[in-house]
């Protein structure tokens with residue numbers, strides 16, 4: 001029988017420490033037992049000490065992700081595994097996903113590595129469907145705001161009697177920085193593209209995470225929003241967004257699993273959002289004026305300094321329309337905190353708590369945030385931190 005409700009694997013990393021901190025001071029802390037896991041016992045002890053006295057103390061599990069027996073023991077002790085040891089394609093995320101899929105243990109990670117995500121789908125989707133394990137990939141800022149935002153917009157359009165055929169998202173605010181782990185994940189993406197592991201078409205396939213999906217949109221690209229243009233529906237000048245290639249693939253998996261295809265998706269960022277982010281860095285002298293510079297080449301364990309984690313924020317608008325464009329819906333998802341780190345650590349934790357405590361559909365499989373938890377997660381995120389963390393609003 002599981003002795004830990006939640007096991008946080010990779011707790012010693014930059015995001016791992018933020019998740020541990022949020023779990024420790026979460027108002028529902030008394031409702032779950034938890035443990036931190038990783039490969040280095042001394043570092044784990046330091047993380048445990050850093051959260052001591054803030055609620056239920058976490059247990060410590062020393063686990064080697066490369067060793068299947070060690071992973072099996074960690075997973076056998078858990079009801080939910082949160083994995084933040086990434087790049088997931090390089091740090092044996094497959095061993096953890098496989099063990100969870102086989103044993104029916106729920107799992108969530110922060111992967112944005114589409115080749116790893118596709119391999120998890122190919123290898124473990126059916127097994128997880130059978131055991132009822134919810135394997136939730138991309139459970140951070142990539143790709144929760146886009147994924148839940150699209151689901152919310154489609155629901156709104158459906159309430160107006162329309163079926164979505166074109167959905168687009170525009171980030172109108174995105175202020176934050178990146179960590180050593182994210183830098184490594186970007187390097188991993190470069191390596192996989194240069195390797196001969198997959199054919200070139202694999203990397204340019206917008207539906208790479210929706211194998212077998214029925215689509216009818218020739219010419220659709222991975223991100224969709226590939227050049228700068230003024231968009232009449234958003235009334236904004238938008239351009240390509242560096243996270244869109246990750247988010248758009250995840251959103252298309254949700255559209256496929258929920259039976260919304262064929263439906264195109266594109267994602268961009270407003271030029272004003274880029275200027276606002278630039279102003280945030282410049283006005284604080286990239287952190288030199290406030291005593292904690294933004295590391296521009298962060299190492300593992302490093303990331304945005306506390307002032308930026310607090311000053312950061314994001315906002316995405318999602319527009320959905322019918323084929324003849326007679327009906328449409330416009331919604332907005334906004335959140336406080338550096339999107340990739342402070343906000344992501346809260347999102348992943350709330351996913352873990354939803355998997356443990358909330359009543360979602362019994363659907364198992366290798367899923368997305370929207371298809372695994374949907375409205376249950378939306379409610380949680382809205383209620384987190386007494387409503388000060390995230391908001392979902394209908395604009396039209």
Ligand SMILES: NC(=O)c1ccc[n+]([C@@H]2O[C@H](COP(=O)([O-])OP(=O)(O)OC[C@H]3O[C@@H](n4cnc5c(N)ncnc54)[C@H](OP(=O)(O)O)[C@@H]3O)[C@@H](O)[C@H]2O)c1
Pocket residue numbers: 009010011012013014015016038039040043064065066084085086087088090091092109110111112138139140141142143179180181182183185299300301302303340341344
């Ligand atoms: N989806 C999103 O929105 C989002 C947002 C932020 C970050 N991320 C992703 O989250 C991941 C973590 O980022 P981070 O900045 O926290 O990274 P980090 O600081 O480098 O932490 C990496 C973690 O992985 C562990 N690790 C290193 N090598 C390992 C190995 N061979 N086997 C098992 N574990 C190993 C590290 O343990 P030690 O401490 O013992 O070295 C550490 O706990 C990255 O993949 C990043 O891209 C995603």
